[in-house]
Amino acid sequence: MTKRHIHHLFPHYALKSNPTLRWLYDLPENKVVVTLEEHLNIHKTMWLFHGCLEDKIAWQMLSGHIGLKEASIEMKALHALRTKEAMTLEVRAKMSASLKGRKFTPETRLKISRALLGNTNPLGTRHSSETRAKMGPRKDYRATVETRAKVSAANRARVVSDETRAKIRAIMTGRVVSIETRDIISASNRGKRHSTTTRAKMSAKKMGRPWSAARRLAEDVRISAEGVL
Secondary structure (H helix, E strand, O other): OOOEEEEEOOOHHHHHOOHHHHHHHHOHHHEEEEEHHHHHHHHHHHHHHHOOHHHHHHHHHHOOOOOHHHHHHHHHHHHHHHHHHHOOHHHHHHHHHHHOOOOOOHHHHHHHHHHOOOOOHHHOOOOOHHHHHHHHHHHHOOOOHHHHHHHHHHHHOOOOOHHHHHHHHHHHOOOOOOHHHHHHHHHHHOOOOOOHHHHHHHHHHHOOOOOOHHHHHHHHHHHHHHHHO
16 A cells, blocks of 8 residues: 655745744645655655755655655754844844853863863864865965955954963964975065055054164164175
């Protein structure tokens, strides 16, 4: 005997965005008895004509391409993605403001630390030759003027605490850059010329700034050497 399926004309996934239409979903007229083949063909047709990914997932599950558990995971991921896309800029700004300045308690930090014990991800991953080839063209990527302005504005208002500065100073003190690294930096900067606008900005920023003792000593040595010559 062929197993019968119940197909809902008004689908269950539509209740996510229209919860008030539950009464329509529960109507007897909304249910149609179909065979398995008819059921999967209905969802496939709906997906091809309307592009609804929920129908695609239903068709894949009914046709045996994916299991029930995998279909459920894909449905949840799809709903989460659409919820994220539907969030307005105002809601995102409120969430950002509520999380700004948030600090974890020592107990929470200890739990995170214990959870990450043995995690080797920070040690780095060596990409394959194919992956590096795909990533290669991104070297020529240049951020747009709008993106650079946003990054600049975000960093301009950023205040580094004395504690953080002390940590950075402790890490960088005594650090010696290898000769190979210096050669790479030198080769990458060779031939580069700042634009007129950039040079003007650099000049204005340094104007009126007092020289350090090391800079003044170097200048005195240079002037003395020129006088000797």
